[in-house]
Amino acid sequence: MSTRVHAVTVVGSINLDLIATADRLPTAGETIGGAALSQQPGGKGANQAAAAARLGGSARMVGAVGNDVNGQRMLDALAGAGVDTADVAVLPEPTGTALIVVDGDGENQIVVCPGANSHLTLDGVEFGPEETVLCQLEVVLEAARRHAGYFVLNAAPAMDLPAQLLERCDLVIVNESEYALIPALAEAKLVAVTYGGDGSAMFEHGRKVAEAPSVAVSVANTVGAGDAFCAALVLALRQGVDYAHALAVANAVGGDAVGNPSSQPDLAQLGYYVERTAVAEGAR
Known part of the structure; x- marks a missing residue:
């Protein structure tokens, strides 16, 4: 068990991403040739932890991998990003795998085989009140x-959320479709919603209190962009950045992630994005 104090502790999935990049996404029953195959570290939890660490926030990962070559590869990737992996369990089940098809515009279709992720427990894991x-x-x-x-939920994929869970959340982060599919979020104390090319907004009990425009980028891969957004928003808010500026910071980080083919892209330090977006806001 890790005893360090971390800026962010992420509890979630760790997967190997098998990515086929094709000109377009297949329709039902269709076979498309000419795709390029790549393998890379992924999983929403691991992506968020890696992004938090690369942005300069001390990050801990709580998750599970299999006792196999892919599991060791995922652990090495997290450690290489600066993530504390002491609380990642190594289990007999295979490491989780995501099968991803990405088209020329960066849109994707994903099928997840959770493997060891389905057997994750928090036995022996402790959380400090300052985390x-x-x-x-x-x-x-x-x-x-x-x-x-402080407790943050990235409510993905969309499903009904118990009232006691929403009451416990200090912040919920969702995309536009997830916000529409979870009506209870209108009662949540604080919700950040992403709108892709239309930026993002913050809602308090269903009332919009801040928003920020998106950043124009060339799309390479949208798989890890939302995870990078989550990490950046949490770090910015916890450093006292106001809602609108924090959304702008997260949009900028997500934009950089979209422009990178990796699900766990290299990112600048958070301070760079805070300064960059402050300059942009001053110019508007």
């Missing part, structure tokens, strides 16, 4: 129960 915990919809209820400090 910020960022979860996706995996072992979120147990994490919410165990952690008394």
